[in-house]
Amino acid sequence: MNLEQLHCVVVLAEELHFGRTARRLGVRQPTVSQHVRRLEDELGVSLFDRSTREVTPTAAGRAFVAEARHALRYVERARSAARRTARGEVGELSLGFVGSAVPELLPRLLRGFRRARPGVEVRVQELPSARQVEELFAGRLDMGILHAFEASSMPEGLTGEEVFRDALVAALPRRHPLAAQAPLPVSALAGEPFVLFPRHLGPALHDRVTRLTRAAGFEPRVVQEAAHMQTIVGLVAAETGVSIVPRTVAHLRQPDVEFRRLAPEPEPLSMWLVWRRGEASPVVRAFRAVVTDAEAPRER
Known part of the structure; x- marks a missing residue:
């Protein structure tokens, strides 16, 4: 039993005709007959009554089609969830920030991201810069907003971009x-x-x-x-x-x-958005894209 067979049986139950079902599915009519026959052989029951000019579902067929519709809907939801997650449209993002990001930078970034990715749950946590580095390495933070390191002292394994300059x-x-x-x-x-x-x-x-x-x-x-x-x-x-x-x-x-x-x-003191080097999380990529699409680092 496979999804193609389930879809074929559901469409046949709607069209009640092998020829129309084949045209709707874009396949040859023998293919439809083959899918139905293999399913019936596997289940050991007749799904359709072919004794009249019009194909009609049997009682077993009606029960099977009802459940098959549910199964196909769940499969489509699973496909959609996987694709949306891969695009960074759903999921969770754990974001650390320093207190001085609260008045201006943090609201601006969160507003832009939530408008672009309303399906992502963002969890924020105020932490000093050094604690954010620890949490990033431990995997408890996905990204951090922190005060700039000296160029030579960015911890190995982290990378980032400047997002704000504060006097x-x-x-x-x-x-x-x-x-x-x-x-x-x-x-x-x-x-x-x-x-x-x-x-x-x-x-x-x-x-x-x-x-x-x-x-x-x-x-x-x-x-x-x-x-x-x-x-x-x-x-x-x-x-x-x-x-x-x-x-x-x-x-x-x-x-x-x-x-x-x-x-x-x-x-000015720089603030950076920082993440683990090589981070492959779709929501991290999505947050970076929203920040990149925003205006250049502001200076206060």
């Missing part, structure tokens, strides 16, 4: 004496207590900040580290210290924090 700004308590200055010289922050992102979780951001301060002639006096941007901003609001953060963090709208441009203006 760095100073974050100060609202009543801080320096909060009125704009732009704010980096050197003015010398001696201030700093709240920074831990280097072991986000080396790109941490190293960029320390390079800025060293270029201005001082080492940051770190009094507190925090693994989430919201926490850093909250600690600045609590007057624990000052910080240097991606500009998009200003969208968190903490009323007790002022964000000020820096002078000289720092080089």
Whole structure:
């Protein structure tokens, strides 16, 4: 028993004529007769009554055709599911992201992808860059949005593309004496207590900040580290210290924090979309295609 035979019997039950069935299927009439006869031999029952000029299904034939229709529908659904999955139209995508991607980049990418691939379930998880790398290698993340590595330090086995550039700004308590200055010289922050992102979780951001301060002639006096941007901003609001953060963090709208441009203006911090090198997942390819089709990396 095969799908061709099932389809033939279903069409014959609709047409009630061997010649019309053959024309509809695009085969010769003997082929139709052969399919029906082989099925009947296999089942040990007659599926059609051929005693009249018009072919009619027997009781066994009617029961068989009803189930055959269900089987063909299930097969078609299976074919469709396989093809849609291979095209990245259905499935699941596990996506990590850093907190500074939330205000602008993440919504833009997710909106575009969900419009293009509504059948894919996207599961997002906020994680520092270093944790995303671990989860990518462990196979628990399909892709990650993270702060750029230095060109020479992208972990072997990963690859990616730049999707966003974010300026760095100073974050100060609202009543801080320096909060009125704009732009704010980096050197003015010398001696201030700093709240920074831990280097072991986000080396790109941490190293960029320390390079800025060293270029201005001082080492940051770190009094507190925090693994989430919201926490850093909250600690600045609590007057624990000052910080240097991606500009998009200003969208968190903490009323007790002022964000000020820096002078000289720092080089923007890149955000990358990263995945495992050689990744063959259709949904990963689909997400990359949507990102590629979007506009070039924005700069804030």
